[in-house]
Amino acid sequence: xxxxxLFFDLEYANSKGGINKICEFGYVIxxxxxxxxxxxxFIIDPYINRNEWDWRVxxxxxxxxxxxxxxxxxxxxxxxxxxxxxxxxxxxxxHSLDGDAKALNDDCKRYNxxxxxFNFYDIKLFYKSYKNSKNETSVTNILNELNIDGDRxxxxxxxxxxxxxxxxxxxxxxxxxxxxELIILCPEAKNKNENYEVESIVVNQKIKKEKFARALSDIxxxxxxxxxxxxxxxxQFLDNVQPQDGYEKKLLNxxxxxxxxYEEHHYKQMLNIVQLxxxxxxxxxxxxxxxxxxxxxxxxxxxxxxxxxSKTKYVNQANAEGASIEIITFDNFMRLLGxxxxxxxxxxxVSFECLYxxxxxxxNKETLKILGKHKKEQEIKQEKISGTALGxxxxxxxxxxxxxxxxxxxxx
Numbered sequence: 077x078x079x080x081x082l083f084f085d086l087e088y089a090n091s092k093g094g095i096n097k098i099c100e101f102g103y104v105i106x107x108x109x110x111x112x113x114x115x116x117x118f119i120i121d122p123y124i125n126r127n128e129w130d131w132r133v134x135x136x137x138x139x140x141x142x143x144x145x146x147x148x149x150x151x152x153x154x155x156x157x158x159x160x161x162x163x164x165x166x167x168x169x170x171h172s173l174d175g176d177a178k179a180l181n182d183d184c185k186r187y188n189x190x191x192x193x194f195n196f197y198d199i200k201l202f203y204k205s206y207k208n209s210k211n212e213t214s215v216t217n218i219l220n221e222l223n224i225d226g227d228r229x230x231x232x233x234x235x236x237x238x239x240x241x242x243x244x245x246x247x248x249x250x251x252x253x254x255x256x257e258l259i260i261l262c263p264e265a266k267n268k269n270e271n272y273e274v275e276s277i278v279v280n281q282k283i284k285k286e287k288f289a290r291a292l293s294d295i296x297x298x299x300x301x302x303x304x305x306x307x308x309x310x311x312q313f314l315d316n317v318q319p320q321d322g323y324e325k326k327l328l329n330x331x332x333x334x335x336x337x338y339e340e341h342h343y344k345q346m347l348n349i350v351q352l353x354x355x356x357x358x359x360x361x362x363x364x365x366x367x368x369x370x371x372x373x374x375x376x377x378x379x380x381x382x383x384x385x386s387k388t389k390y391v392n393q394a395n396a397e398g399a400s401i402e403i404i405t406f407d408n409f410m411r412l413l414g415x416x417x418x419x420x421x422x423x424x425x426v427s428f429e430c431l432y433x434x435x436x437x438x439x440n441k442e443t444l445k446i447l448g449k450h451k452k453e454q455e456i457k458q459e460k461i462s463g464t465a466l467g468x469x470x471x472x473x474x475x476x477x478x479x480x481x482x483x484x485x486x487x488x
Contacts, residue, residue, distance in 0.1 A: 079108040082165035083244075085236035086176040087138060089122035089145065090130040093318060094433040095186075096179035097122035099138070099145045101158055102233025105165070108255070110245045117234035118158070119148040137231045152187040159192050167255070168196040171215050171240045174276050177269040184272065191272045199240045201265040202258065206247055215239050222246045281432040288428050300343045308438075309431075313347060314362070315438050317354045318430045325357030327412065332360055333367035335385045337375040338406065347426045352413050364390055369402045371409045 087100035101118040122129075122145065134142060158180075162168060170176055173196050180192055203218050204211075215236050219226045224242050227235035248258060259266065268275040288309055300310055332353060339346060350360045361367050364387040375383040391401050410417055 079166040080113070080164070081106045081108065081110070081167050081169065081241070082161060083169045083237040083241045084162070084173075084176070085170055085233045085240065086179050087231060087233050088130075088133065088179060089124060090128055090133070092128070092130070096175075096182045097124055097128075097186075098151055098179055098183050100233035101154065102235065102237040103161060104234070104237045104241050105161070106241060110241060112241075115234060115238060117232070118154045119145060120154060121146050121148045121150045123150050139229060139232045150187075151183045152189060155184070155187070155189050159190075162192055162194050165194075168194055169199055169240060169244060170196065171199045171218075171236065172212075173198050174267055174274050177267070177274045178277060181269065181272040181274070191270065193270045195266065195268050197259065197265045198267060199243055199265075202247060202262050203243065205262040205264065206251070215243070218243050222250075284432050285428075288431065298341065298343045298345075300340050300346055306343060309428075310343065310347065311362075312431055312438050313426070313428065314350055314360060316430045316433075317350055319354050319357075320351070323355035327353065328357035330358040330369055331367045332358060332369050332371060332409070333362070333364040333387060334360075334371040334406075334409075335373040335387055337383055337385050338371075338373035344425055345420050345423070348420060348423045349413070351426050352415075356413070364401070365394070367401060369404060371404055371406055373406045 082103060082105055084101065084103040086096075086098050086102075089097045089099040091097075099120050099122045101120065102116070103118075104115040105113045107113060119140065126142070129142060138145075177194075177196065183189075184191060199218075200212055203213055207213070207221075213221070216230055216239075218224075219239055219242070222243060224239070224246055226239045226242050229235035244255075248255060251258065253261075290305070301307060330353075334346075334349070346360075353360050364370055370387065370391045372388060373385075377383050391399075391403060395401055395403075404412075406417070410420065413420075
């Protein structure tokens with residue numbers, strides 16, 4: 077019986093709050109010889125308002141006009157076609173397919189439709205193992221590195237699905253192996269979607285929760301200092317915090333920075349301040365040069381002299397040179413937030429749910445510079461322990477594997 081392979085790719089109208097709205101479902105169906113049986117692209121109305129479109133995506137990624145999507149059928153009208161196509165395939169493939177599987181779950185839940193349950197394999201992870209790279213490679217770059225012409229309509233869902241098919245075909249040719257043999261060699265490429273959950277995402281979320289628990293274990297003295305894992309957690313929270321419901325945007329577009337006299341010694345309180353500012357439409361910035369409101373906090377040393385603060389020094393100098401950074405006391409800042417300092421101290425630890433998403437990374441360029449040195453050290457360390465690429469080691473490795481597998485052919 078001939079096996080049926082399905083390659084698919086999605087494009088999104090937006091991914092606000094980590095929830096994707098699908099606007100393209102591109103697919104290619106082949107037999108096990110990679111002969112194309114059918115291919116196409118479901119153009120989908122994401123059923124959102126015009127102001128909800130991600131206009132960066134519209135301008136730089138999507139290949140069609142918004143009106144084309146808006147005049148197309150909705151996701152629920154394509155649902156049965158997509159479900160039958162996926163569940164009837166013997167093997168399902170895609171590039172970064174964990175994200176696309178989650179997007180299917182997002183829209184299935186949005187339209188109250190049943191979960192599409194299926195096993196799948198990620199071409200990106202096949203190639204990562206093939207090349208033995210610590211970095212993930214885009215569809216276009218894989219095409220270039222494997223010298224495949226492909227369909228150059230980048231970010232057209234059908235073209236991307238077709239290109240992932242060509243990439244898998246080329247890897248199997250280069251390795252001189254079958255698909256089942258490649259799956260044995262690269263078990264990390266296998267994944268599963270079931271009951272609206274992607275297996276790898278669930279595992280990664282668990283790992284992240286444990287990671288944050290470990291990172292927060294070093295804040296016994298409630299300090300916020302560079303070099304601690306808890307400091308990186310704080311920066312990540314700062315870049316990914318989401319507003320909670322029920323708050324008036326009374327501080328909209330305001331940018332606050334607090335004296336290091338307070339900031340460095342009140343880790344838990346700072347997290348709650350970041351959350352409250354986000355709720356009210358404002359943001360917290362680590363660099364006072366980016367702030368338009370500076371919150372002072374006076375601390376006296378043992379000899380009665382005031383403790384110096386580098387942020388205060390900068391603000392005073394900047395204002396003297398023509399800047400207009402407003403300076404308020406910490407008490408007045410508390411009044412703006414509608415709480416007292418005592419109430420702030422008693423607030424529980426914030427929720428880190430916003431950090432469990434795959435896209436919850438540090439985005440601010442200044443923040444990344446702060447962490448850049450540590451990242452470079454980690455990359456150097458990783459390079460020292462990296463081994464031979466799968467493409468190079470395959471003959472020897474495969475020979476050892478063949479001793480234990482009757483259905484594995486011997487490599488000449």
